[in-house]
Amino acid sequence: GDAAEVLSPGDAVEAVFGDDGHWYSAVLEKGNADGTFEVRWDDPDGGPEVSTVQLKDIKKYVPPIPMDQLQVGAKYTGTVVSTAGFGAFVNIGAERDGLVHVSCVKEGFVENIDDELQAGQQVTVWVKQVVDGKLGLTMVESKLSSGGGPRTKADLSKFKDLTWGDRLKGTVVSVTNFGAFVSVMPPSGGDATQGLVHVSEMSDTYVEDPFSVVQQGQEVEVYVKDIDVTGGS
Known part of the structure; x- marks a missing residue:
């Protein structure tokens, strides 16, 4: 060197x-x-x-990068510190190790994280989110954001006949620390729209880590809680 x-x-x-x-x-x-x-x-x-x-x-000696200086989308070379069923912890030289969730290790479905990553391995990652002192990373650049940019207002007119408690099938679009965004189709067909399932609504029991309950791309069944046709949310 x-x-x-x-x-x-x-x-x-x-x-x-x-x-x-x-x-x-x-x-x-x-x-x-x-x-x-x-x-x-x-x-x-x-x-x-x-x-x-x-x-x-x-x-x-390189001082650690302060958490508040990490920019979403920034690219780093990191080292895998440890793996778990839900993902891998990676050291990018920040004050804390970041978590690459299992859904962000590669494009396809990861059956066993240990087949993909081992402790000590060097990986390229992007900063996905920094929330409450926790660092979320992704090894797939295309999974950086859920959306980004101004979202067009969703057309919810096809959902207006639904009432509280109606069941819909949906697909998990993205998972965050506070819940999951789920894409649902209107019962009569038409364009899908996204709704948020808050972490407190995910299970009858207390959920500490939404990533342990659902994964990006997973098919789920959701219940209608409320629909604001005017607000587009």
Whole structure:
């Protein structure tokens, strides 16, 4: 790498401590003629205060990106930290790891996340949303937004005969922290329109994570709660 060119004595760095193989913060003391580096550990914790490390085991300290500086749509290279049934946590160098939901790993349906991603793997991601200190990421650029731009008012006249409690079949268009947008067809046919199923309406029991209940593209059955024909919502 070109670390030798950009590192100079006094720089804040992170380096691998040989005894346990973990990265720790340190200050670069000097570069040696043989290409190794002397580093002084910020917190020796009873161990040696200074160690000699190889070029591959040292990198310049980069402060984490504040959450409020992350822009939706920004592209990053990240590292998979861990996987779970609902997605993968990815470190993009921000204050918190971001979640790539299983529906945003690739275009098609993901049967088993571990077939797609492993911890330590480098991935390209886009910032999908930053809500309440949580970072949502996507590996599919086309899944960045649900819409975007001014939406035309939906024609809800075909829905006006429906009443509270009527059942409709729909398709989940997008999932957010507060619920799911579902595309529903009028009973008599015609253009579909989107409605929001709030997280509090998803189940008889408390739902902490809407992503664990529904996925993008899933067929669902919904009940009409209210229709505002004039407002187009």
